[in-house]
Amino acid sequence: MAGAFAWGLLAASSLVLGALVVGIRAPGPRGLGMVMGFGSGVLLAAAAFELVDEAVSVAGGLGGTTAGFFAGAAFFTAGARGRRAGSAYGRRNRTCAAPRRARRR
Secondary structure, three states, X not given: OHHHHHHHHHHHHHHXXXXXXXXXXXXXXXXXXXXHHHHHHHHHHHHHHHHHHHHHHHHOOOHHHHHHHHHHHHHHXXXXXXXXXXXXXXXXXXXXXXXXXOOOO
């Protein structure tokens, strides 16, 4: 019982530590995006590996499960790349940015 409490306390301390860091210096949009991307990737990985373990035990083999896992990863990656190609990724957003000043000649 004490061990479970200690692990729970350790996990909960990350919330307090994060609040202290943000209280000292708030992250910019790029840093916030990186943290959110990392968190969503960890969540997707945990869900995928949990499902893969169950699929192997239900299917009784690793071949079809491995092929399906990599096909899903390829589909997900292709969708992310296609979405990035059609967006303003890497370009200046002209609707929200302040206008540039004209250069003097």
